[in-house]
Amino acid sequence: MIKLLKHLEPREWALFAFSVLFIVAQVWLDLELPDYMSDITRLIQTPGSKMSEIAATGGWMLLCALGSLATSIIVAGIAAKIAANFSARVRSRLFNKVQSFSMEEINSFSTASLITRSTNDITQVQMLIVIGLQLLIKAPLLAVWAILKITGKSWQWSLATGTAVGVLIVIVGICVVLVLPKFQKLQVLTDNLNRVARENLTGIRVIRAYNAEKYQEDKFGTANDELTRTNLFANNVLSAMMPSITLIMSGLSLAIYWIGAVMIQSADAGAKMGLFSDMIVFSSYAMQVVMAFMMLIIIFILMPRAHVSAKRINEVLETRPSLTDGSLTAAPSSHSGEVEFRNVSFKYPDAEDYVLKNISFTAKKGETVAFIGSTGCGKSTVVNLIPRFYDATSGEVLVGGINVNQYEQSALRNKMGYVSQKAVLFGGTVTSNIAFGDNGRDLNSDVVDAVYTSQAADFVEKMDGSYDAHIAQGGTNLSGGQKQRLSIARAIARRPEILIFDDSFSALDYKTDRKLRSELKKESRGTTMLIVAQRIGTIKDADKIIVLEAGQIAGMGTHEELMESCSIYQEIAYSQLSKEELA
Numbered sequence: 001m002i003k004l005l006k007h008l009e010p011r012e013w014a015l016f017a018f019s020v021l022f023i024v025a026q027v028w029l030d031l032e033l034p035d036y037m038s039d040i041t042r043l044i045q046t047p048g049s050k051m052s053e054i055a056a057t058g059g060w061m062l063l064c065a066l067g068s069l070a071t072s073i074i075v076a077g078i079a080a081k082i083a084a085n086f087s088a089r090v091r092s093r094l095f096n097k098v099q100s101f102s103m104e105e106i107n108s109f110s111t112a113s114l115i116t117r118s119t120n121d122i123t124q125v126q127m128l129i130v131i132g133l134q135l136l137i138k139a140p141l142l143a144v145w146a147i148l149k150i151t152g153k154s155w156q157w158s159l160a161t162g163t164a165v166g167v168l169i170v171i172v173g174i175c176v177v178l179v180l181p182k183f184q185k186l187q188v189l190t191d192n193l194n195r196v197a198r199e200n201l202t203g204i205r206v207i208r209a210y211n212a213e214k215y216q217e218d219k220f221g222t223a224n225d226e227l228t229r230t231n232l233f234a235n236n237v238l239s240a241m242m243p244s245i246t247l248i249m250s251g252l253s254l255a256i257y258w259i260g261a262v263m264i265q266s267a268d269a270g271a272k273m274g275l276f277s278d279m280i281v282f283s284s285y286a287m288q289v290v291m292a293f294m295m296l297i298i299i300f301i302l303m304p305r306a307h308v309s310a311k312r313i314n315e316v317l318e319t320r321p322s323l324t325d326g327s328l329t330a331a332p333s334s335h336s337g338e339v340e341f342r343n344v345s346f347k348y349p350d351a352e353d354y355v356l357k358n359i360s361f362t363a364k365k366g367e368t369v370a371f372i373g374s375t376g377c378g379k380s381t382v383v384n385l386i387p388r389f390y391d392a393t394s395g396e397v398l399v400g401g402i403n404v405n406q407y408e409q410s411a412l413r414n415k416m417g418y419v420s421q422k423a424v425l426f427g428g429t430v431t432s433n434i435a436f437g438d439n440g441r442d443l444n445s446d447v448v449d450a451v452y453t454s455q456a457a458d459f460v461e462k463m464d465g466s467y468d469a470h471i472a473q474g475g476t477n478l479s480g481g482q483k484q485r486l487s488i489a490r491a492i493a494r495r496p497e498i499l500i501f502d503d504s505f506s507a508l509d510y511k512t513d514r515k516l517r518s519e520l521k522k523e524s525r526g527t528t529m530l531i532v533a534q535r536i537g538t539i540k541d542a543d544k545i546i547v548l549e550a551g552q553i554a555g556m557g558t559h560e561e562l563m564e565s566c567s568i569y570q571e572i573a574y575s576q577l578s579k580e581e582l583a
């Protein structure tokens with residue numbers, strides 16, 4: 001928690017220090033009230049007292065109460081402002097941190113947990129700060145000040161108050177011990193609920209198509225029930241605390257009046273009135289002492305959950321991204337646009353086996369290199385090493401003759417246009433999706449050309465608003481092929497040195513696929529292209545085709561060469577095309 005509080009700025013600490021003045025004023029005003037009450041009691045009991053005197057004392061009492069209210073509003077306002085600014089800052093630092101993560105860190109935390117940590121966990125800490133800033137100084141100050149005011153009045157009353165506070169501490173201690181482990185569990189269960197809810201929403205079409213609503217409902221129900229059970233347990237324990245506190249407060253009042261009654265009865269006539277007034281004042285102060293402990297209890301209730309949340313937030317903030325940034329921004333012009341793998345092997349973090357083994361090839365500037373092979377043989381993994389979504393476990397991946405980890409990540413990625421296997425579109429317009437990101441140029445001017453090259457013009461220009469047409473989040477208002485063409489346009493609009501297509505033509509019909517590739521060839525002369533494909537037709541004209549089998553290169557060459565020499569390639573080719581087409 002302390003570590004997380006380092007994110008508070010000096011200005012906010014200064015504001016907090018300023019609010020302490022108001023807290024002191026508030027406590028002083030609160031503790032003035034019993035004194036005025038004692039005065040009024042004395043005035044009422046003194047024969048010959050004037051009504052105006054009582055009214056004046058009552059007026060001061062009212063002023064103190066209003067003053068206390070005003071100071072508490074000011075303190076609450078300051079606390080809310082500090083806490084809101086703090087959580088906004090931590091949220092944005094968390095967001096930036098996650099942006100810097102490689103897939104390795106994102107997978108290890110899980111997307112659902114990262115969302116809970118950026119939302120629910122920050123809210124827990126924010127709540128503690130709001131309440132803590134108001135009560136953490138006030139409660140001990142009020143307790144000590146009130147105790148000082150009543151010490152020396154009567155040891156019997158003091159003993160009763162001390163006993164009440166002792167019992168209160170024991171009850172709270174038991175409750176905290178009972179609920180503490182549940183708070184830890186609550187956050188993990190919230191992660192789980194988030195995960196199931198996310199999965200349900202993203203997979204809604206498949207769920208409906210397979211009538212799997214009941215299955216998903218059960219899955220959600222299990223996660224929800226477990227969260228509810230844990231929440232209920234924690235809340236039941238905490239709610240049992242409130243009646244106990246009320247019981248203690250009432251019991252303490254009763255004890256003070258009982259002791260007072262006995263004392264007054266045995267006192268002589270002259271001392272009776274003073275004792276009665278003392279009893280009223282003492283019981284008010286004793287209530288303040290108990291109230292102060294109650295405030296501390298509230299903090300103790302919020303603390304464990306906020307502590308768990310703070311730990312979870314810190315875990316993310318303190319994780320060092322496994323991808324370290326290099327310093328280079330450009331490659332020597334003699335090698336520009338070149339991609340080379342030198343004996344690259346790779347295994348996914350936490351996986352036992354290597355997914356790629358000793359991969360070596362070179363794609364020269366302007367060349368088209370294609371990857372083909374059975375599903376799961378490692379084609380996507382090869383191309384994902386080029387923009388450093390992951391780093392090679394051994395060997396070297398070079399772009400422009402330089403190891404990719406020597407580049408600044410943004411400079412490296414500016415050299416590339418990457419089209420992922422699953423087309424990803426963002427909420428916005430056609431233009432905002434194509435002129436996406438930043439590569440140091442105004443991309444807007446290239447949007448129309450890119451749309452024509454990617455064969456997307458026919459549907460984009462028919463859309464309502466054309467290039468300004470609305471695209472829903474995830475591109476849900478477009479067909480699979482349309483989404484693919486827009487993601488291809490996004491890569492082309494960057495006019496990069498290297499274009500990477502990870503199985504990006506699969507949703508296109510053969511005619512569009514052929515047209516798109518021939519336009520691409522014309523428009524992107526000099527651009528190195530790396531194409532992962534399942535269809536021989538898509539890659540037949542490539543300068544080099546690499547056949548992968550279980551993470552290893554099983555053949556490399558042109559279509560004709562591989563048809564001669566590589567049995568795996570022949571198998572794939574014959575399964576897709578007739579002998580006449582291949583001839």
Ligand SMILES: Nc1ncnc2c1ncn2[C@@H]1O[C@H](COP(=O)(O)OP(=O)(O)OP(=O)(O)O)[C@@H](O)[C@H]1O
Nearest residue numbers: 348351355374375376377378379380381382421503
């Ligand atoms: N994030 C990951 N963590 C662990 N293993 C992974 C991960 N992604 C992929 N793999 C494994 O790596 C292997 C290669 O996957 P890859 O996606 O590169 O295959 P692919 O040849 O592109 O397959 P496809 O043609 O089906 O897209 C597979 O066995 C897969 O199970």
